[in-house]
Amino acid sequence: MPSIKIRESILNHLIQGVIVFASVFLAFWLTEVRENSKSEKEVEIALNSIALELSYNHDRITYTFNYHYKISKQIDSIENHNPVTFQELHGFQLKGWQGVQLPMLRSTAYKTITNSDLVSKLNFETQKSLADIYSVQKLIEDADNSIIELTINDLEFTKLRKVRHLSSLYLDILPDVIGFYQTLGHPLLKDKGYSKQLDVGKLQSIVDEKFGQN
Secondary structure, eight states: OHHHHHHHHHHHHHHHHHHHHHHHHHHHHHHHHHHHHHHHHHHHHHHHHHHHHHHHHHHHHHHHHHHHHHHHHHHHHHHHHOHHHHHHOBGGGSTTOOOOOOOOOOOHHHHHHHTSGGGGGSOHHHHHHHHHHHHHHHHHHHHHHHHHHHHHHOTTTTBHHHHHHHHHHHHHHHHHHHHHIIIIIHHHHTTTTOOOOOOSSHHHHHHHHHHTOO
8 A cells, every 4th residue: 555655646746747837937938928929029010110111212212313314314404405504503593493302201111120139130141231231321311311422511512514514423322222122122022011113214213234133
């Protein structure tokens, strides 16, 4: 009888140990599942935010490019047909003049991700694509800041020759930025909200030529 009771006691302890272990393991497993689910939702929200940011920037890029393209064509025409007048005219005398029109692209969503631990939860290709996009976009942000400073310190910044120079900067850089949006951002974020594509026109033809699209 004592040996039977000992065996029963050992068996009960084993069963209780298994139950305790299983309970602890289940608790850790459920916690991990909840954390993973939370991380997936956070990443989803982050990518949706970037998609919205790129959509806004896409519209700003296309509008700003088309505006500067039209302005630069006017300036070129004046310089070719009336070079004397060209030296005296200012931008505000042009047809359709709406100021310098800086793109003022947004990057808050991306900066928020990179300044948090969320960036480590993105796969390498996603991290690289976003880094490439926003690195090129930084050129526009730097140009915006320089031009803002110019408008404050240079009273003749609206002279046609200077406006033409400023427009040429955006006409050179904006196609590169939107090209990265289309080649890297569109495939990555199409299902997240960035599904915009370029309309047929000068900007699209430049992007196609630079990025080898047919």
